[in-house]
Amino acid sequence: MRARMALRVAEIAVCTVEIDLRNKPPAMLAASPKGTVPVLCLTDGTVIDESLDIVRWALSVKDPDDWLRGWGDPIPMDLLARTEGEFKRQLDRYKYASRFPEQDPVQARELAMTALISPLASQLQNTAFIGGERPVVQDMLIFPFVRQFAGVDPEWFDDAVNPAVKRWLRQWLSSDLFLNIMQKTSKP
Numbered sequence: 001m002r003a004r005m006a007l008r009v010a011e012i013a014v015c016t017v018e019i020d021l022r023n024k025p026p027a028m029l030a031a032s033p034k035g036t037v038p039v040l041c042l043t044d045g046t047v048i049d050e051s052l053d054i055v056r057w058a059l060s061v062k063d064p065d066d067w068l069r070g071w072g073d074p075i076p077m078d079l080l081a082r083t084e085g086e087f088k089r090q091l092d093r094y095k096y097a098s099r100f101p102e103q104d105p106v107q108a109r110e111l112a113m114t115a116l117i118s119p120l121a122s123q124l125q126n127t128a129f130i131g132g133e134r135p136v137v138q139d140m141l142i143f144p145f146v147r148q149f150a151g152v153d154p155e156w157f158d159d160a161v162n163p164a165v166k167r168w169l170r171q172w173l174s175s176d177l178f179l180n181i182m183q184k185t186s187k188p
Helices: 002-009 026-031 051-061 074-095 105-124 137-152 154-160 163-173 176-181
Strands: none
Touching (some): 002 051, 002 137, 002 176, 105 137, 105 163, 137 154
16 A cells, blocks of 8 residues: 555555565565565566565655655654564564564554644644645555554544544545545456
8 A cells, every 4th residue: 555655645656566475476485485465576676575665665766745844853763663662572472462472462553642642733733744734755655554453443442542643544545646546456
């Protein structure tokens, strides 16, 4: 999702192929033996197989809304580090509780709240986006994981999470950018 959004913003045309991770196509594994998605194969033979790297590459080609201005900003960078670290770890334990029987999913949810949702709420209290009145790249990089978090127990999320975070999430969920990248693509 993050890579698709950045490629769309940068107006880089790509051929998108949905991958069944239980049945990885040989061409994908040849391009990126680690076997994870996304994988971006450039025409010069370069392969970029990490979403953060794809996002940075795409926005370095074209960044019409100056999203990369947030890359060196300490607060957005801290929120991104929280997302990529402890929040993702706890999100997995909350979302896929059966895979982590040693951890209470409610405890994982609370740890995820502490790791990201509460600091995000503080940042969004008086501003529309993490970077101010306009989005920065961290908004787009963090949003998909907050979406996943909200989707585990939407009723709890709606009752428990700060209104600023819910407003920010709704804004992304209803954005043309998100709606466009969520359209189904072809399978190999």
